[in-house]
Amino acid sequence: MSIKIFQISSEVNSGSVGRIAEHIGEKAIEKGWESYIAYARDNNPSKSKVFQIGGKIDLIKHGLLTRLTDRHGFGSASATKKIIETIKEINPDLIQLHHLHGYFINIEILFKFLSEFNKPVVWTFHDCWSFTGHCAYYEIAGCNKWKEMCFECPQTREYPKSYIDQSERNFKDKKRIFTSVENLTIVPVSHWVGDQVKESFLKEINLQTIHNGINVDQFSPQNTEQIKKKYKLSNKFVILGVASPWSERKGLPYFIELSDILSDEFQIILVGLSKEQIKSLPSKIIGIERTESVQELAEFYSAADVFVNPTLEEALGLTNIEAQACGTPVITFNSGGSPETINEDTGIVIEQDHITDLVEAIYTIKKNGKESYTDNCRLRAHSVFNKGDRFEEYLNLYDNLIKLH
Numbered sequence: 105m106s107i108k109i110f111q112i113s114s115e116v117n118s119g120s121v122g123r124i125a126e127h128i129g130e131k132a133i134e135k136g137w138e139s140y141i142a143y144a145r146d147n148n149p150s151k152s153k154v155f156q157i158g159g160k161i162d163l164i165k166h167g168l169l170t171r172l173t174d175r176h177g178f179g180s181a182s183a184t185k186k187i188i189e190t191i192k193e194i195n196p197d198l199i200q201l202h203h204l205h206g207y208f209i210n211i212e213i214l215f216k217f218l219s220e221f222n223k224p225v226v227w228t229f230h231d232c233w234s235f236t237g238h239c240a241y242y243e244i245a246g247c248n249k250w251k252e253m254c255f256e257c258p259q260t261r262e263y264p265k266s267y268i269d270q271s272e273r274n275f276k277d278k279k280r281i282f283t284s285v286e287n288l289t290i291v292p293v294s295h296w297v298g299d300q301v302k303e304s305f306l307k308e309i310n311l312q313t314i315h316n317g318i319n320v321d322q323f324s325p326q327n328t329e330q331i332k333k334k335y336k337l338s339n340k341f342v343i344l345g346v347a348s349p350w351s352e353r354k355g356l357p358y359f360i361e362l363s364d365i366l367s368d369e370f371q372i373i374l375v376g377l378s379k380e381q382i383k384s385l386p387s388k389i390i391g392i393e394r395t396e397s398v399q400e401l402a403e404f405y406s407a408a409d410v411f412v413n414p415t416l417e418e419a420l421g422l423t424n425i426e427a428q429a430c431g432t433p434v435i436t437f438n439s440g441g442s443p444e445t446i447n448e449d450t451g452i453v454i455e456q457d458h459i460t461d462l463v464e465a466i467y468t469i470k471k472n473g474k475e476s477y478t479d480n481c482r483l484r485a486h487s488v489f490n491k492g493d494r495f496e497e498y499l500n501l502y503d504n505l506i507k508l509h
Contacts, residue, residue, distance in 0.1 A: 107137040107506060110196035112157075112187075112214075114206035116141045117148040118396060119348065120422045121202050121230050124316055126150055128200065131495040132502075140194055142187050144208030148396060155190055157208050158183030166207035174238065174266035174274065177204060177211040184210040188217045197506050200498075201227040205240065205264060215281045218288075224505035226498070228291045228314075231419050234282060235304035237271030238264070241417035243439060244353060250275070251303050279305040289505060291498075294420040294441025312501060315444070316422050317494030320485050322398045323429035325478070328407040335390055337407060340371040341470050344408035344432070346401070346423045347415075348376035348394045355414030355437070356381075361459055362412075363388040366466070375404055405430035410469045416456060418442040424451075429485035433477035435465045445489075449480035 109132045115122030122143070129139035129152035139152035145163065147154060158180055166179035187209075191199070199218065204211055218225050233240040237254025239247075245258045249271075257271035282288075282305075289310045292298035298313045332338055343362070347354040359372055363386045366372075373390045382391035395401055405411065411427035411434045418440035425445050427434050434451035436442045443453045452468065454461040469477070 107132075107198075107502070108194060108196040109137055109139050109198055109200060109502065110191055110194060111139075111141045111152075111200040111202065112143075112204070112209065113141060113202040114144045114208060115146040116143040116152070116154055117150045118146040120316070122146060122148075124228070124230075125200075125202055126152070127317065127319070127491045127495050128498050131492075131499055135499060137499075140196065142190070144206055155187065157187050163207045170207065170264045170266055172267060174260060174268050174270035176207070176238075176264040176266070176274075177209070177278075180208055180210050181213060183208065184213045188214070191217075191221075196223065197509075198224045198226065198502050200502075201225065203230060203233075205233045207264075211278070211281055215284055219284045219286070222287065224287045224289070224502070224509050225285055226289050226291055226501065226505070228293060229297050229301065229419070230293055232297065232300055234278070235301065235306050237273075237275030237278070238266070238269075240264075241353065241440075243417045282306060283309070287505070287509065289501065291501070292419075294444050296441035296444065297419050314497045314501075315489060315494055316420055316425070317489050317491030318422065318425055318429060318485070319398070320429050320482075320490050323402050323405065323426045323485070325431045325482075326399070326403045326406040328403055331403050331407045335371075335373065337371055339369075341369055342408045342410075343370060343372045343466065344375070344404060344411050344427070345372070345413065346375045346404070346411070346426075350374065350377050350381055353415065353417050355416060358414040358459065358462065359389060359412075360386060362462070362466075365459075365463055370466075373404065373408070375401070401426070402430055405432050408432050409474045410435060410466060411451075412462070412466070413437070413442065414456075414462065415439055415442055421445045425485060425489045428481035429489070431474075431478035431481050433469050433474060433481060435462065435469065447480075447484065450477055450484050451481075 113125040117126035132139040141152045142155045162183045169179040170176040231240040236250040238257045239259045254271040254275035260266045260269045350356045375392045376394045377391045385391045405427045413436040421442040424434045437456045452465040
């Protein structure tokens with residue numbers, strides 16, 4: 105009988121986390137295993153068999169619960185019970201978890217089932233929500249309460265936004281719930297996340313870091329003639345930023361500031377903005393909505409002379425990797441796992457909030473020329489972040505856990 109892998113993800117084959125779930129599924133199918141993915145929203149065609157968890161009304165109810173009570177992760181009871189019945193019917197050999205925040209799953213009900221189901225569970229940490237009383241990231245707030253006990257949360261109005269503070273209760277409940285499964289292995293997507301986990305209430309749980317991987321054939325240097333013509337980029341030094349959604353955390357204000365500083369020989373392009381954000385952009389910035397087309401995204405990366413990622417909080421920084429795979433050097437802030445994605449041959453790491461250093465780094469890339477980085481960028485993407493290698497690590501981990509069980 106073939107091995108069955110069941111994943112739970114907020115998305116499937118959409119967005120960075122959804123694409124990772126899809127890549128794991130593809131790798132499992134290549135090996136002759138069966139792959140199933142349960143998701144909340146935003147799905148593109150998948151090679152795995154997929155199941156939606158709840159619906160729009162469930163998401164709305166869970167969102168209201170979060171806003172009014174700060175009990176994110178404790179709604180969606182009926183949707184969670186229903187997907188558990190599906191898991192029981194399939195009877196997978198291993199369960200792979202991704203984001204469990206996002207208004208779609210009840211962590212109490214899910215983990216009670218997982219502890220009773222007694223099969224290996226692998227949980228990929230794409231951020232820090234799993235060991236805090238509220239937030240997914242805490243660097244901007246400069247908060248380290250999560251190391252001992254969350255209380256009086258400084259970020260209740262940040263995602264997952266709430267009007268009251270129940271961070272202490274959430275922290276205690278998460279600690280009790282997430283340490284209840286004996287066969288749990290945590291997979292941080294960066295060494296930085298792994299180091300954070302080692303200082304949290306999850307420090308005793310088995311841990312193996314696996315960097316995210318990308319399709320280096322899809323993300324590769326593209327013909328950029330059409331894009332350059334469409335956006336009038338000839339004779340411009342193109343600075344690209346990609347995020348979805350764009351926020352202060354992703355560094356949107358830095359691009360606004362850059363547009364005031366840099367001369368007309370530079371052109372900033374931002375991909376992944378909302379319609380409202382595009383309307384409020386300075387005229388010197390070209391704003392583009394989120395694209396689900398990997399081909400189009402690769403063309404933007406290829407058209408850029410430099411990819412700038414002034415992120416203030418980041419688990420790893422998949423966009424940095426995608427840009428390098430397309431032969432484009434990267435400038436990123438020294439935050440979270442972002443510095444792990446590049447080296448001195450493929451880009452520049454600068455300290456947060458140093459706009460003058462950011463400008464200087466852009467001029468350095470311009471002076472050196474994109475072509476002096478391209479080969480090293482492609483080499484790093486292939487050798488360190490090739491999805492074939494990275495997701496093979498997942499299957500090797502699964503294999504070992506299933507054999508040990």
